Amino acid sequence: MDHELDRGRGNAPHGSRIDTYVDRYAARAAGMVASEVRALFAVATRPEVVSLAGGMPYVSALPLEQVGDLVAELVARRGTVALQYGSGQGDPELREQICAVMRLEGIEASADDVVVTVGSQQAIDLITRIFIDPGDVILVEGPSYVGALSTFAAYQARVVHVAMDDHGLIPEALAQTIYALQAAGSRIKFLYTVPTHQNPTGVTLDEGRRIQVLEICRRAGVLVVEDNPYGLLGFDREPMRALRADDPEGVVYVGSFSKTLAPGFRVGWALAPHAIREKLILAMESAVLSHSTFSQLAVAQYLATQPWQEQLKAFRELYRERRDAMLDALEVYMPPGCTWTRPGGGFFVWLTLPEGLHSKAMLPRAIAQRVAFVPGTGFYADGGGAQHVRLSFCYPEPDRIREGVRRLAAVIEQELRMRDTFGTGSTPGRTGVDTPSPDLA
Amino acid sequence: MDHELDRGRGNAPHGSRIDTYVDRYAARAAGMVASEVRALFAVATRPEVVSLAGGMPYVSALPLEQVGDLVAELVARRGTVALQYGSGQGDPELREQICAVMRLEGIEASADDVVVTVGSQQAIDLITRIFIDPGDVILVEGPSYVGALSTFAAYQARVVHVAMDDHGLIPEALAQTIYALQAAGSRIKFLYTVPTHQNPTGVTLDEGRRIQVLEICRRAGVLVVEDNPYGLLGFDREPMRALRADDPEGVVYVGSFSKTLAPGFRVGWALAPHAIREKLILAMESAVLSHSTFSQLAVAQYLATQPWQEQLKAFRELYRERRDAMLDALEVYMPPGCTWTRPGGGFFVWLTLPEGLHSKAMLPRAIAQRVAFVPGTGFYADGGGAQHVRLSFCYPEPDRIREGVRRLAAVIEQELRMRDTFGTGSTPGRTGVDTPSPDLA
Numbered sequence: 001m002d003h004e005l006d007r008g009r010g011n012a013p014h015g016s017r018i019d020t021y022v023d024r025y026a027a028r029a030a031g032m033v034a035s036e037v038r039a040l041f042a043v044a045t046r047p048e049v050v051s052l053a054g055g056m057p058y059v060s061a062l063p064l065e066q067v068g069d070l071v072a073e074l075v076a077r078r079g080t081v082a083l084q085y086g087s088g089q090g091d092p093e094l095r096e097q098i099c100a101v102m103r104l105e106g107i108e109a110s111a112d113d114v115v116v117t118v119g120s121q122q123a124i125d126l127i128t129r130i131f132i133d134p135g136d137v138i139l140v141e142g143p144s145y146v147g148a149l150s151t152f153a154a155y156q157a158r159v160v161h162v163a164m165d166d167h168g169l170i171p172e173a174l175a176q177t178i179y180a181l182q183a184a185g186s187r188i189k190f191l192y193t194v195p196t197h198q199n200p201t202g203v204t205l206d207e208g209r210r211i212q213v214l215e216i217c218r219r220a221g222v223l224v225v226e227d228n229p230y231g232l233l234g235f236d237r238e239p240m241r242a243l244r245a246d247d248p249e250g251v252v253y254v255g256s257f258s259k260t261l262a263p264g265f266r267v268g269w270a271l272a273p274h275a276i277r278e279k280l281i282l283a284m285e286s287a288v289l290s291h292s293t294f295s296q297l298a299v300a301q302y303l304a305t306q307p308w309q310e311q312l313k314a315f316r317e318l319y320r321e322r323r324d325a326m327l328d329a330l331e332v333y334m335p336p337g338c339t340w341t342r343p344g345g346g347f348f349v350w351l352t353l354p355e356g357l358h359s360k361a362m363l364p365r366a367i368a369q370r371v372a373f374v375p376g377t378g379f380y381a382d383g384g385g386a387q388h389v390r391l392s393f394c395y396p397e398p399d400r401i402r403e404g405v406r407r408l409a410a411v412i413e414q415e416l417r418m419r420d421t422f423g424t425g426s427t428p429g430r431t432g433v434d435t436p437s438p439d440l441a
Numbered sequence: 442m443d444h445e446l447d448r449g450r451g452n453a454p455h456g457s458r459i460d461t462y463v464d465r466y467a468a469r470a471a472g473m474v475a476s477e478v479r480a481l482f483a484v485a486t487r488p489e490v491v492s493l494a495g496g497m498p499y500v501s502a503l504p505l506e507q508v509g510d511l512v513a514e515l516v517a518r519r520g521t522v523a524l525q526y527g528s529g530q531g532d533p534e535l536r537e538q539i540c541a542v543m544r545l546e547g548i549e550a551s552a553d554d555v556v557v558t559v560g561s562q563q564a565i566d567l568i569t570r571i572f573i574d575p576g577d578v579i580l581v582e583g584p585s586y587v588g589a590l591s592t593f594a595a596y597q598a599r600v601v602h603v604a605m606d607d608h609g610l611i612p613e614a615l616a617q618t619i620y621a622l623q624a625a626g627s628r629i630k631f632l633y634t635v636p637t638h639q640n641p642t643g644v645t646l647d648e649g650r651r652i653q654v655l656e657i658c659r660r661a662g663v664l665v666v667e668d669n670p671y672g673l674l675g676f677d678r679e680p681m682r683a684l685r686a687d688d689p690e691g692v693v694y695v696g697s698f699s700k701t702l703a704p705g706f707r708v709g710w711a712l713a714p715h716a717i718r719e720k721l722i723l724a725m726e727s728a729v730l731s732h733s734t735f736s737q738l739a740v741a742q743y744l745a746t747q748p749w750q751e752q753l754k755a756f757r758e759l760y761r762e763r764r765d766a767m768l769d770a771l772e773v774y775m776p777p778g779c780t781w782t783r784p785g786g787g788f789f790v791w792l793t794l795p796e797g798l799h800s801k802a803m804l805p806r807a808i809a810q811r812v813a814f815v816p817g818t819g820f821y822a823d824g825g826g827a828q829h830v831r832l833s834f835c836y837p838e839p840d841r842i843r844e845g846v847r848r849l850a851a852v853i854e855q856e857l858r859m860r861d862t863f864g865t866g867s868t869p870g871r872t873g874v875d876t877p878s879p880d881l882a
Contacts, residue, residue: 019716020690021664024630026574032723056526064520072513079505083705085497088878118559118729125728129595133467150727154570189465223462249461264524266733275460282473285878286591287566287728288559292707295733437529437726 027134031153037375040364041436044372050404052391053372053436055199055347059262061318062311070301078297086293088285090116090269094300098269101303102255105231106245109271115280116291120229120256120268124148124192126283127225127252127270128155131189137181139191141169143350143379143388145199145227148192152381158186159381166341168205169193171212178220190223190252196240197230200379200390201350202343204240214247229256229268232312234345235320249273257299259347260312265295319347325398326391326405333409335416340391347394350376352387353412356419359389362411371407374436468575472594478816481805482877485813491845493832494813494877496640496788500703502759503752511742519738527734529726531557531710535741539710542744543696546672547686550712556721559732561670561697561709565589565633567724568666568693568711569596572630578622580632582610584791584820584829586640586668589633593822599627600822607782609646610634612653619661631664631693637681638671641820641831642791643784645681655688670697673753675786676761690714698740700788701753706736760788766839767832767846774850776857781832788835791817793828794853797860800830803852812848815877 044051074082089095095111102109117123124147132138134156140148142161152159160181163173174191181188193213195205205213217224226243234240244253256268272280284290302308326349330340337354351373353359359375366372376388391408393401485492515523530536536552543550558564565588573579575597581589583602593600601622604614615632622629634654636646646654658665667684675681685694697709713721725731743749767790771781778795792814794800800816807813817829832849834842 021714021717024572024664025720026570026572026577028574029571029720029724032571032720032727034719034723059524060521062520062524064524065517067520067524068513068516071516072509075509075512076506079503079508080501081705083500083503083505083508083703085699085704118732121730122728129467130470130473131465131467133469136467147727147730154724154727221465223465258526262524262735263526264522264734266729266731266736273462276462278475279466279470279473281878282475283470283595286473286588286595287563288707289562289588290707290878291559292733292736293705294703294739295707295736298735437722437731 028154028156037360037363038437040367041372044367044436049367049370049372050396050400050407051372052393052396052401052404052408053374054395055392056395057259057263057315057347058318058395059264061314062262063306066306067302070305071298074297074301082294082297084293086290086296088281088290090114090291091293091296091300094267094296095269097300097303098255101232102242102253102271105228105239105242107242107253107271108245109248113271113274113277115270115272115277115284116296117268117270117284118288118291119258119263119266120227120254121147121151122287123254123268123270124225124227125151126280126287127190127254128152128157129283129287130276130279131223132157135187137186137188139174139177139188139222140381141193141198143200143376143385144192145194146374146378148227149379149381152192157189161380161382161384164201164203166203168195168198168203168209169213171209171216174213175216178216178222182220188220188222190225191217192225192227193243194227194229195243196228197233197343197346199230199346200348200374200376202341202346202348203350204344207241210241210243211246214243214250218247218250224251225254226251227254229259230346232260233316233319235316235323236344244271252276260315261299261302261308265299267291267295267299316345319345319394322393322396322398322401323349325401326393329402329405333406335409335413337416338412347392349391349393351389351391353389354416355387356423357412357415358386360386362415365414366408366411369407369411371404371411373408469595469597478801478804479878481808482813485808485877490808490811490813491837491841491848492813493834493837493842493845493849494815495836496833497836498700498704498756498788499759499836500705502755503703504747507747508743511746512739515738515742523735523738525734527731527737529722529731531555531732532734532737532741535708535737536710538741538744539696542673543683543694543712546669546680546683548683548694548712549686550689554712554715554718556711556713556718556725557732557737558709558711558725559729560699560704560707561668561695562588562592563728564695564709564711565666565668566592567721567728568631568695569593569598570724570728571717571720572664573598576628578627578629580615580618580629580663581822582634582639584641584817584826585633586635587815587819589668590820590822593633598630602821602823602825605642605644607644609636609639609644609650610654612650612657615654616657619657619663623661629661629663631666632658633666633668634684635668635670636684637669638674638784638787640671640787641789641815641817643782643787643789644791645785648681651682651684652687655684655691659688659691665692666695667692668695670700671787673701674757674760674788676757676764677785685712693717701756702740702743702749706740708732708736708740757786760786760835763834763837763839763842764790766842767834770843770846774847776850776854778857779853788833790832790834792830792832794830795857796828797864798853798856799827801827803856806855807849807852810848810852812845812852814849
């Protein structure tokens with residue numbers, strides 16, 4: 001053995017928690033650190049805590065017996081297909097069904113341009129993998145979906161927030177941001193947007209603005225990535241027309257069955273212009289070979305045999321009741337100085353705290369008072385969001401929502417008293433991922 | 442609208458196949474091009490073609506009725522868990538069961554250090570994501586698993602092959618390669634190895650060499666990534682002791698249920714030293730949030746309720762019979778000048794063609810003669826492999842295997858006649874991915 005080779009892996013004792021690989025990681029892994037907030041969320045799963053933190057859909061509303069039966073039949077009758085490898089692009093029948101689902105939002109597409117992914121999260125990951133070199137710019141709403149921000153960080157993108165208001169992304173702000181960035185020589189690769197019942201704000205982009213956003217991006221040569229998990233979960237009107245419906249060559253559409261059926265299948269998709277879709281398939285294969293055929297065919301079988309549009313309607317009614325419970329409770333309990341959005345669909349309300357309060361600093365005290373939320377800081381890549389809180393109404397029953405909001409209001413009042421006594425609260429440093437892991441949500 | 446913004450996306454007509462995004466892709470996407478070989482494999486799925494190309498396990502041997510029943514029970518009784526988001530790390534019960542499976546190879550591990558992934562392919566992807574900056578070196582056997590090579594290319598790694606022989610990786614070659622690379626200032630991040638019944642050669646690393654390989658890597662500070670999908674599919678002896686069993690801090694072990702149960706669930710895993718496993722979980726969450734709970738619990742339920750070790754034994758007997766059919770047929774039909782490996786397990790035989798023949802150039806002619814294989818070029822990152830062919834015996838029945846080998850021998854004889862008449866055949870350029878997509882395998 002050549003002693004020249006002896007660079008060792010250090011002498012950390014077996015089982016030690018010292019990371020002997022610390023100088024070997026890729027640059028992109030530098031930000032992969034779990035934040036202290038994660039430990040708090042683990043506590044927040046205790047039954048006495050009302051969690052307004054998570055985005056878990058209420059799957060108890062599904063016809064579980066029927067789903068069990070259709071899956072059994074699938075395995076018994078088509079098991080040699082369902083248990084085998086599938087194509088990187090995804091099951092052809094399912095892709096046809098996905099096109100039918102998207103038609104509800106005005107999208108005309110070929111199944112050949114659809115790639116089935118491991119949840120919409122993977123669609124975001126693969127799109128980023130294809131387009132982003134370190135330092136490339138991705139435009140996102142401010143605030144934006146935390147899962148996308150975490151993916152963008154893993155690819156070392158430079159994330160730039162564009163201002164939004166109660167009508168969604170502000171076209172003038174978008175145009176100005178693009179102009180300033182391009183003038184400075186930045187490479188803007190795409191705009192990532194959740195235009196309908198956005199996560200975390202619940203806000204929907206106006207129809208008039210949709211055309212403007214598409215036009216601004218088309219002119220500037222900026223691809224639009226439209227992430228639309230909540231598009232069919234509107235409470236007060238018919239589904240909006242998707243951005244993709246009006247610009248097939250300029251938009252990659254990202255969809256999911258996690259909120260309209262169940263997240264446990266992890267079936268999402270991307271609909272992309274043909275050339276991009278080719279690269280998506282190859283990226284998909286290098287990432288996971290192919291998605292679970294078993295999961296894909298279970299979803300396909302569900303869509304083929306169950307009244308899925310009726311189920312969607314049931315979900316909409318269920319979530320509308322919960323949204324109403326949350327908005328009513330906010331009205332009743334929240335102290336002056338708090339404001340919040342009034343979502344027309346989806347899972348979330350975005351709460352703005354009075355001046356001087358810090359949502360992340362408040363979280364441990366809230367959990368001690370048996371209510372959990374996600375601090376707004378998780379939804380900004382630039383350190384913003386401290387004055388905001390994401391509240392979800394999808395999972396707890398209405399009475400629990402009211403109780404949770406009541407507890408939260410008490411916590412905020414306590415914070416206000418502290419503020420008035422001691423000045424503004426502490427502002428914790430931002431390290432790592434500020435959101436619960438998926439099952440602790 | 443500001444005309445300064447008008448950089449346009451070009452004027453390609455709607456639906457055009459011209460890639461208007463060609464100058465927008467990330468550097469890593471440059472290699473994401475489907476090769477011309479892919480189209481051939483699509484033809485190779487016709488029933489008249491004997492495919493010795495694919496690595497599809499023979500899932501028809503599974504008790505499909507029972508699997509259907511246990512899945513139905515799972516959804517009906519635990520549907521609110523099975524259809525919900527799971528943790529990024531994976532289901533705790535399944536991780537315990539995975540530890541029990543790994544114990545068959547001498548591994549003592551805590552479920553806390555296991556991360557469940559979307560097939561072992563994703564484990565390879567996430568490990569690469571954590572460790573590899575562009576230009577970093579990954580050592581691999583020559584030849585090596587094509588799926589891993591494709592992932593390594595996507596992260597712009599520099600792949601360096603280390604010579605192997607019928608006893609696996611050659612320790613002296615490994616030490617010399619590491620020495621030369623480190624002397625030249627290259628950053629070697631890990632050795633990727635399939636030590637047991639390797640894909641594509643079927644070769645197994647000797648026991649004596651295992652200790653040497655671990656020692657060389659330990660001294661040089663090179664992490665070992667042990668990919669072991671076929672470890673429990675040995676035909677002639679008890680399972681080998683895994684590399685991980687002898688170096689818990691220096692090895693990331695990658696496992697899979699795709700070959701021992703069924704690939705349709707896409708359940709694989711990584712067992713990693715504690716610090717790495719922490720980063721793997723965060724990388725997993727940014728890639729897909731979490732794997733399908735439905736798939737994971739189906740596997741867990743199968744392991745808990747079915748005689749899985751008996752099923753493994755049935756698989757081993759089935760594949761042994763097919764290996765024997767292939768080896769016998771090679772002996773009977775192959776012309777002089779051909780040599781091949783004699784695998785003790787797994788799915789593959791590695792055939793070396795006579796001088797002057799080119800496996801990739803031969804493929805279209807073979808498919809015309811109704812037999813398909815994977816050209817050896819797919820298993821090298823450096824343009825090697827032209828004289829080799831991967832033959833799989835896992836999927837076709839023994840009679841079909843014999844017929845396939847007979848046809849292939851006839852093709853080789855024809856090639857030899859052409860070689861003797863015209864000199865060496867053409868040597869096609871290497872572009873894109875040289876293997877079938879998973880379902881066309």
